[in-house]
Amino acid sequence: MATDAQLFEWLCRMGDNSLVLGHRVSEWCGHAPVLEEDIALANTALDLIGQTQLWLGLAAEVEGEGRDADALAYRRDVMDFRNLLLVEQPNRDFGHTMMRQFLFDAWHIEMLRALKGHDHAEISAIAEKSLKEVTYHAERSADTVIALGDGTEESHKRMQAALDRLWPYVGEMFLSDEVDRAVCDPAPLRDAFDDRINAVLAEATLTRPDSDFAHKGGKTGVRHTEHLGHMLAVMQYLPRAYPDAKW
Amino acid sequence: MYAQMVKSTGEGVRSLDEMDPQERAFQERIDANGKIEPKDWMPDGYRKTLIRQIGQHAHSEIVGQLPEGNWITRAPTLERKAILLAKVQDEAGHGLYLYCAAETLGVTRDQMTRDLLSGKMKYSSIFNYPTITWADMGAVGWLVDGAAIMNQVPLQRTSYGPYARAMVRICKEESFHQRQGFDIMMKMAKGTPEQKRMAQDALNRFWYPSLMMFGPSDAESVHSAQSMAWKIKMNSNDELRQKFVDLTAPQADYLGLTIPDENLKWNEEKGGYDFSEPDWDEFFDVLKGNGPCSVERLEDRNRAWDEGRWVREAMLAHADKKRAAKLAAE
Ligand SMILES: [Fe+2]
Ligand SMILES: [Fe+2]
Numbered sequence: 001m002a003t004d005a006q007l008f009e010w011l012c013r014m015g016d017n018s019l020v021l022g023h024r025v026s027e028w029c030g031h032a033p034v035l036e037e038d039i040a041l042a043n044t045a046l047d048l049i050g051q052t053q054l055w056l057g058l059a060a061e062v063e064g065e066g067r068d069a070d071a072l073a074y075r076r077d078v079m080d081f082r083n084l085l086l087v088e089q090p091n092r093d094f095g096h097t098m099m100r101q102f103l104f105d106a107w108h109i110e111m112l113r114a115l116k117g118h119d120h121a122e123i124s125a126i127a128e129k130s131l132k133e134v135t136y137h138a139e140r141s142a143d144t145v146i147a148l149g150d151g152t153e154e155s156h157k158r159m160q161a162a163l164d165r166l167w168p169y170v171g172e173m174f175l176s177d178e179v180d181r182a183v184c185d186p187a188p189l190r191d192a193f194d195d196r197i198n199a200v201l202a203e204a205t206l207t208r209p210d211s212d213f214a215h216k217g218g219k220t221g222v223r224h225t226e227h228l229g230h231m232l233a234v235m236q237y238l239p240r241a242y243p244d245a246k247w
Numbered sequence: 248m249y250a251q252m253v254k255s256t257g258e259g260v261r262s263l264d265e266m267d268p269q270e271r272a273f274q275e276r277i278d279a280n281g282k283i284e285p286k287d288w289m290p291d292g293y294r295k296t297l298i299r300q301i302g303q304h305a306h307s308e309i310v311g312q313l314p315e316g317n318w319i320t321r322a323p324t325l326e327r328k329a330i331l332l333a334k335v336q337d338e339a340g341h342g343l344y345l346y347c348a349a350e351t352l353g354v355t356r357d358q359m360t361r362d363l364l365s366g367k368m369k370y371s372s373i374f375n376y377p378t379i380t381w382a383d384m385g386a387v388g389w390l391v392d393g394a395a396i397m398n399q400v401p402l403q404r405t406s407y408g409p410y411a412r413a414m415v416r417i418c419k420e421e422s423f424h425q426r427q428g429f430d431i432m433m434k435m436a437k438g439t440p441e442q443k444r445m446a447q448d449a450l451n452r453f454w455y456p457s458l459m460m461f462g463p464s465d466a467e468s469v470h471s472a473q474s475m476a477w478k479i480k481m482n483s484n485d486e487l488r489q490k491f492v493d494l495t496a497p498q499a500d501y502l503g504l505t506i507p508d509e510n511l512k513w514n515e516e517k518g519g520y521d522f523s524e525p526d527w528d529e530f531f532d533v534l535k536g537n538g539p540c541s542v543e544r545l546e547d548r549n550r551a552w553d554e555g556r557w558v559r560e561a562m563l564a565h566a567d568k569k570r571a572a573k574l575a576a577e
Contacts, residue, residue, distance in 0.1 A: 033555020
């Protein structure tokens, strides 16, 4: 049984993943390679922001200190963010964006499946609702990785570069600590994740990197990358500059 | 409007007697409020004017994503972020419906896109203005989407079937856009002194550019007369502008904001407001590409297009390979 402190910490991990990735994806708005992708990216961002409201809303409730989801999103600094390092990686090009999405979705979908039916009724309900959306995200990002990996020489090169660049951020998703184990241990999900991505990478004609090296420190908040602070500076600008305002 | 100063044949409207039987039948169908469908015969001028008008409208939806996209990453609450994202996503969808409608007339989306990127085809002047503070998200929704609605609601009855049907879908979403804008404006206008200042400043900057959206007076324009005879333009520019001012002025009052026009006054006799014309020299400057953000907007669209080339090429190549593999397997 998780303590409230553990539960709060864990809910922030889930909420911050959605928030940070949703924000990153929303940075594309109006700049995608084709109109259909613009619409699809906005859709993904929208789903993730919606999930953020649920996870962080519940986190605030569990904490019981009078904060709400917005206070958690807009008034915490880097040290208090609990997202994976993977999702704070910058968009770079469309290939990186979709590879990051693909790797995260493949973890996310297994995680939500494991959470569906959780003893904690609200966690289970949020997972169930999110799973519908994430199933679609995972399908779409896998299709895109396959198309771009297989497409042209240039696209293949770009996708392989994206995979190599992001691979060191995969391992953190499956590290577990007391907090994770108190709610849902991600470590046993690794096999399903591997099966899922191996199949897609093969079809995409991409080579899975050998190295098992994993950067860590995002979900524990011990050491984020330099990128997160810049994102928060943009994202939190208004509530920080006008702390008394209601929007 | 989203399509401004669209040129028609320029020949002036001909009477039914002057038309050959085919064109007469076409015009009679329009006069009886019938719809023209893609496979029907239509005069060349009708087709060309529509391509220009729908294309310009579509481009406006696409470029229109940029001024609001500018604030998505800085939206001040999760809910505002979600609403703004949904709105901008709608606009992209509108672009898509409209490109599809234009394609039924025999142009491709690619061709229209190239014409936008080269500056050959235009988009609405309003999107060449910058969005500087969060209150601009309010002003854009309230005024710009508000002005768009004025024009688009009547276009649901336009004579070209695919265009009319696209408008029906679009109008359903536009009223939500206008409401969310007004709601932001309300929060700002009733908020802290700084917020109120931002709200007034946004209204000051967006008022006249919004009036310009309707285009200069076209009472004398042969292009407009022809477009109205074809029912691809339903009202005169002045009519729509008057309607917009009449609707908006009381809303500004309600917000406690001041429309930046000393001459704005209710005129009992005409049953509408008197108001000042915008600076039409500025309007023509903007059309020529000298709007405050004109260069940035086109630069942005061009960069997105160029940087996305490898993605579009790869998707096509992959689809080709899949098709070939499927054929080989059969
Ligand atoms: Fe629109
Ligand atoms: Fe709109």
